[in-house]
Amino acid sequence: xxxxxxxxxxxxxELRAGGSGRLSGLPLDAVARARRGRSCSLxxxxxxxxxxxxSARTLSTRTTRDLTRRHSGEPLGxxxxxxxxxxxxxxxxxxxxxxxxxxxxRGRPLPPRGRPAPGPARPELLGRRPLRSPTPRAAxxxxxxxxxxxxxxxxxxxxxxxxxxxxxxxxxxxxxxVTQMYFPGDPLFPYDPIFNSRSRPEGSRAxxxxxxxxxxTRARVGARATSGTSCSAGAATGTTPVENGR
Amino acid sequence: MTLPRTxxxxxxxxxxxxxxxxxxxxxxxRELSRTRWSSPAQLFDGEGVPIVDxxxxxxxxxxxxxxxxxxxAEGRFSFVVTxxxxxxxxxxxxxxFVFARGLLRHQLTRxxxxxxxxxxxxxxxxxxxxxxxxxxxxxxxxxxxxxxxSTCRMQGERATVFFEH
Numbered sequence: 001x002x003x004x005x006x007x008x009x010x011x012x013x014e015l016r017a018g019g020s021g022r023l024s025g026l027p028l029d030a031v032a033r034a035r036r037g038r039s040c041s042l043x044x045x046x047x048x049x050x051x052x053x054x055s056a057r058t059l060s061t062r063t064t065r066d067l068t069r070r071h072s073g074e075p076l077g078x079x080x081x082x083x084x085x086x087x088x089x090x091x092x093x094x095x096x097x098x099x100x101x102x103x104x105x106r107g108r109p110l111p112p113r114g115r116p117a118p119g120p121a122r123p124e125l126l127g128r129r130p131l132r133s134p135t136p137r138a139a140x141x142x143x144x145x146x147x148x149x150x151x152x153x154x155x156x157x158x159x160x161x162x163x164x165x166x167x168x169x170x171x172x173x174x175x176x177x178v179t180q181m182y183f184p185g186d187p188l189f190p191y192d193p194i195f196n197s198r199s200r201p202e203g204s205r206a207x208x209x210x211x212x213x214x215x216x217t218r219a220r221v222g223a224r225a226t227s228g229t230s231c232s233a234g235a236a237t238g239t240t241p242v243e244n245g246r
Numbered sequence: 247m248t249l250p251r252t253x254x255x256x257x258x259x260x261x262x263x264x265x266x267x268x269x270x271x272x273x274x275x276r277e278l279s280r281t282r283w284s285s286p287a288q289l290f291d292g293e294g295v296p297i298v299d300x301x302x303x304x305x306x307x308x309x310x311x312x313x314x315x316x317x318x319a320e321g322r323f324s325f326v327v328t329x330x331x332x333x334x335x336x337x338x339x340x341x342x343f344v345f346a347r348g349l350l351r352h353q354l355t356r357x358x359x360x361x362x363x364x365x366x367x368x369x370x371x372x373x374x375x376x377x378x379x380x381x382x383x384x385x386x387x388x389x390x391x392x393x394x395x396s397t398c399r400m401q402g403e404r405a406t407v408f409f410e411h
Contacts, residue, residue, distance in 0.1 A: 089251075165257065178345065178352060180255045194255055197350050 161186035161195060257345040257352075259299040266301070266316035273304070273311045273327040285357055285396070286324040289317050289344070292401025296321025301345040304357065306330040308338070329359055344398065344408075353408040355398070 161182055168177040182195060189195055274282040289297045300317040308331035315323040325340070332338045340357040399405045 165261070167257075167261075174341070174354060176343065176352065177252060178254060178257055179252050194350070197253070197255070 159188060161188040161192050254351045256348055256350055257301060259347045261301045261345060262299045262316035265314065269315075271313050271315035271323070271325045273306060273309075273313045273325060282326055283329055283359065284324055284326050285340075286322065287396040287398055289321045289323065289346070290397060290399045291346075292399070292405075294399075294402075297346050297400070299347060303343040303345070305341045305343075307341060308333055325357075344400070346400070349400075353400070354410075355406050355408050 163180040163182050166177075166179050166181060168179070180194070182189070289300045289302070291297050296319075297317055298319050298321055300321070300323070302315050302317070302323045302325075304313045304315075304325055304327070305311070306327065309328070311327075311330075313325050313327070315325060317323045327340065330338050330340060338359055342355045342357055344353040344355065397406075
């Protein structure tokens with residue numbers, strides 16, 4: 001009898017919204033779908049990954065957040081673990097309701113559309129994975145990126161320092177932070193117009209990683225660093241390369 | 247304690263490749279086909295050149311719906327939506343984020359619907375270019391007579407209005 005309840009609720013909410021109640025003329029499964037669709041739709045990386053509670057839980061959790069897996073090819077580069085925290089301007093961790101998304105560009109995954117570029121294509125590192133956990137700390141495994149070629153800006157044929165993109169969702173739609181994480185000591189820093197951009201708010205800084213030996217797995221060594229934000233979120237990340245991969 | 251804000255940085259040319267692997271630009275239920283609207287549009291930079299790897303996200307605040315579309319080789323993008331409900335005192339609209347290579351911070355604009363008497367005019371307090379002509383990209387009804395879509399211009403005399411956020 002559940003579907004009857006769903007039907008009545010959907011029709012009532014339709015009437016409340018000023019509609020004609022036409023939902024009542026639709027097949028019941030369509031009503032249920034319409035009702036579900038009315039609640040909320042958000043990007044895939046916003047949602048918590050579905051996990052099965054089983055002996056394989058640990059493995060599946062790692063796989064979900066592991067950008068070096070779930071691809072047919074073997075990624076290039078050093079394996080790293082990236083951890084970070086999302087903080088508000090007072091240093092308080094943003095609770096679980098704040099979505100945290102990771103969109104991955106590791107090195108140069110694919111040539112930009114219509115513009116073939118030099119360098120190894122690495123489609124196996126392109127992807128998006130949710131970074132969301134009850135604790136304010138989130139982790140993902142990745143492969144250290146390589147410098148990426150770029151065009152335009154002040155210099156032609158320049159290469160950008162290695163970086164990883166982050167897209168962090170806040171509570172309202174207009175709270176959104178897209179930023180990039182860099183690796184310390186990159187010799188390309190002085191030449192990169194994005195890393196040195198002046199238009200960012202005074203006092204802000206690009207996220208840079210720091211090495212840490214406290215976040216490790218058997219084959220990977222991770223690192224941690226933090227930086228805060230004043231508006232919606234701060235992204236914080238860290239890395240240490242390891243030699244042997246998995 | 248006020249922490250420094252992490253710098254906003256460009257999405258680069260890769261977000262369209264990485265995030266637009268499956269269509270997420272349909273915010274309307276297929277069963278409600280009579281109320282579906284499409285909003286074909288084209289994204290241009292300041293020199294009138296199409297931005298081929300931009301990323302557009304829309305948010306229907308009244309219906310809590312979200313959608314995303316990349317731009318194609320001619321800068322085109324489109325969304326299929328049911329017309330959102332109006333917030334109190336405002337015309338029905340979609341909030342739009344524009345992400346593109348070279349934009350250090352994404353831009354916020356709106357989509358209004360042509361049968362809503364041009365919609366509301368953006369309040370000067372929240373508009374950077376309140377005295378300029380075209381206000382926002384307009385939607386059109388799906389399946390209607392084909393005509394040239396709207397345009398979103400990032401810079402120039404006929405630039406789209408972007409809001410402070």
